[in-house]
Amino acid sequence: MSYCLYCHQSYSETWSWVAFFGLKTEPLLCQSCTVKLELIKGDICRICGRSFSLFPEQYRQGDSCYDCIRWEEDEELAGVLQQNRSLYVYNDFLKEVISKIKYRGDAELVKGFYPVMRSKLKGISGDTILVPIPLSNERHYERRFNQADIIARGFNRDVHNLLERNAHEEKQSKKNRLERMKKKDNPFIVIDNNSIRGHSVLLIDDVYTTGSTLRYAAKVLIEAGAISVSSITLGR
Template identity: 65%
Template sequence: MSYCLFCHQSYSETWSWAMLLGVYRQPILCQPCIEMLKLIKGDICRICGRSFSLFPEEYRQADLCSDCVRWEEDEEWCGVLLKNRSLYVYNDFLKELVSKLKYRGDAEIVKAFHVPAKALAKTFYRKQIVVPIPLSDERQYERGFNQAELLATGFSSKVQLLLKRTNHEEKQSKKNRQDRLKKKANPFELIEGSSVKELDILLVDDVYTTGSTLRYAAKVLVDAGANSVSSFTLAR
């Protein structure tokens, strides 16, 4: 008998050859909770990976969503982030799950995403260095862990901590869309002594909302000589 780390209900696991062969990995979530996670699939924005089925057609221009069109029309940000791919739609269930992970300290939940994250990430990156989006020192101290780093180390052995935050900001979850998109000083910088010249880099974060956090981080890396920067997030 196992217990779901989200709803805490007990559940029985179905026998499989994986159990017999010793390669079975116990699920972290029960089947009803897993079924509430909505995979992003089908027709998506070429850059940010947003599902075109989830918003009106007028917000689409060819193979890009209107958000990415605006980013690419800005000379400062054009081409900074090559592409983003995300596992799940950020629905109410995943929002609650991420909240439990980030704000209630339940770090074990991230293990539920290691296998699907590895499967998706392998479809679009090969030799990239994997760089989690860093937290500020204050936020890291509050939580005791960085959820992006936990996600990254769960599916890659090439994780490097190359970035640091230069300031401590209000939590992104407390900002509205307009506030997140406001021009600001870049909150990231390269850790002293790090070199990213001619590297292909995969940034990892928990949620892609407006894309500003990932693009600010990507800009630091591109300006420092990175060949390309893509990103992977749990949710979009």
């Protein structure tokens, strides 16, 4: 008998990730919770990984969504983020799960995503550096942990905390879409350029919303000498 990391209800292991995802590993979330997660699959934007099935056809052009087309028209940020891939649609259930992790301190809950995360990392070069998106010092002090760092450690690869935030910012969750995409000073700095130079980088974060955070982080990494920068997030 096991206990679900989210709802804490006991469940039998007769159902498994093998049946649900084809993964041979012990389940950490019960079936009732797992089926509420919507895996992103099918036709997606080649850059941000957004599922084309979730918005009208007129909001895409070829293999890209309009959001990414607008980013690629930005002289400062065009091309800095090669691609993003997210595991799940950011639906109401995943929103509640991530809120429980970030704002109620349930860091252990991240482990429920590790089996699927590891399957998504297959094919990524062993030379690629995993870099979590950092929190500000103030936010880290409030939470006592960085959820992106804990997510990154689930890939069973070395994690390199090579980014810092310049200053404390207003929470992204309090900004609307236009505010998130508005031009701003880059909030990130690279701690050690030598560790970045000549390497590909995989950024890790919890949610891709507009792509602003990941692109600004990618920009300073490219300026520090990274060959390319991509990202993986739990939600999109």
